[in-house]
Amino acid sequence: MLTLYQIVRNPFLVFRMISLPVALVIFFFALVIHECAHAWMASRCGDNTARYAGRITLNPLPHIDPIGTIIFPLLLILSRSPFIIGWAKPVPINPLNFNDPRVDLVRVGASGPLSNIGLAIVSSFLVWIFTYLPIGEIKNSLIIVFLFSVLINLLLAVFNLIPIPPLDGSQILSGLLPDHLVKRYEMITPYGFIILFFLLLTGLLWTIILPVVQLLYRILFLWVGRGF
Numbered sequence: 666m667l668t669l670y671q672i673v674r675n676p677f678l679v680f681r682m683i684s685l686p687v688a689l690v691i692f693f694f695a696l697v698i699h700e701c702a703h704a705w706m707a708s709r710c711g712d713n714t715a716r717y718a719g720r721i722t723l724n725p726l727p728h729i730d731p732i733g734t735i736i737f738p739l740l741l742i743l744s745r746s747p748f749i750i751g752w753a754k755p756v757p758i759n760p761l762n763f764n765d766p767r768v769d770l771v772r773v774g775a776s777g778p779l780s781n782i783g784l785a786i787v788s789s790f791l792v793w794i795f796t797y798l799p800i801g802e803i804k805n806s807l808i809i810v811f812l813f814s815v816l817i818n819l820l821l822a823v824f825n826l827i828p829i830p831p832l833d834g835s836q837i838l839s840g841l842l843p844d845h846l847v848k849r850y851e852m853i854t855p856y857g858f859i860i861l862f863f864l865l866l867t868g869l870l871w872t873i874i875l876p877v878v879q880l881l882y883r884i885l886f887l888w889v890g891r892g893f
Contacts, residue, residue, distance in 0.1 A: 669796065672812060673889045676882040677875070679812045680748065688749060688813060692738070693725050695781055695818050696753045699825070700728045702780035703756040703773055703833075710769035712762035720756050730754040732858065733831075740865075748871070749817065750824050755831050767840050774836030781822040782881075788814035789885040819881050823874045829864075830857035 672678055680688070701723065704715035719727050729735070733752035741749055756773075763769035788811040795807050828834035830853065839847050853860070864870035 669792075669808070669812075669886075669889055673883060673886040676812070676816050676879060677748070679809060679816055682809050683813045685742075687810065688817075691810070691814050692749050692751075692817055693734075695784060695814070695821055696734065696751070697723055697725050697728050698780050698784060699777040699821060700753045700756055702776040703758075706773045706776035707756065707758050707763075707769075710772060711764045712759050712769075714759045714762065715756045718757050728753040737861075737865075748820065750820050752825065752832065770840035771837050774833045774840065777833050778822040778825050781818040781825075785815045785818040785822070785881075785885060788812075788818065792886075793888065815882060815885060816878070819878045820874065823877045823881070824870075827873065829860050830854040832857075832861075 667678060667682070701721055704718075704720040707714065708716045708721070715721065730753050734754070738749050738751040741751075758773060760766045760770055791811045792808055792815070795804050795811070798804060800807075825833040826837070828838040830851075835850075835854075835857070839850060842850055861870070864873070
């Protein structure tokens with residue numbers, strides 16, 4: 666049995682300690698919260714397109730994207746990748762309805778990754794709580810579940826911040842770029858999936874996101890010393 670300290674030093678070991686069904690439930694829950702955050706923020710910024718489309722819901726069905734929610738994760742599983750990652754159906758927005766189109770585009774884009782970071786923080790706090798609770802054998806199982814929740818939410822947050830369509834990072838960058846550069850940047854939109862699959866197949870995807878995820882994971886568990 667690995668110690669908590671060993672897992673924090675190499676958080677990706679937790680993928681070997683959790684069953685696939687439980688991992689998928691946590692993965693889909695994280696995706697649903699991510700998309701709900703987009704829809705909720707868009708509504709707060711004046712655009713109710715996503716609300717009227719029924720996207721502010723914990724029901725996973727409206728959020729499923731055939732490629733990002735099914736095919737992409739399935740390819741990772743079939744290729745025996747040690748990681749699961751993906752995306753949900755993009756939330757429909759109409760920037761013309763925003764109170765401040767440029768600023769609100771960034772807010773809506775950032776709300777998804779920020780929701781995952783929030784879930785990661787809550788999950789790390791629950792790990793801390795269960796570490797000290799005398800609740801018997803079930804404690805270890807719960808700790809593993811929440812350790813995985815921290816990891817999958819950080820993976821989703823960092824992955825979605827990559828500025829390649831249809832990921833959130835592209836929406837954030839579009840809101841930050843000057844007008845004359847936005848149209849040039851959006852020319853890569855039709856090729857976004859091709860670029861993502863290229864990054865996946867070459868391993869560059871993990872080279873980009875894993876060091877960042879590992880750093881954030883260790884920051885959330887700074888309280889874990891060698892004695893754990």
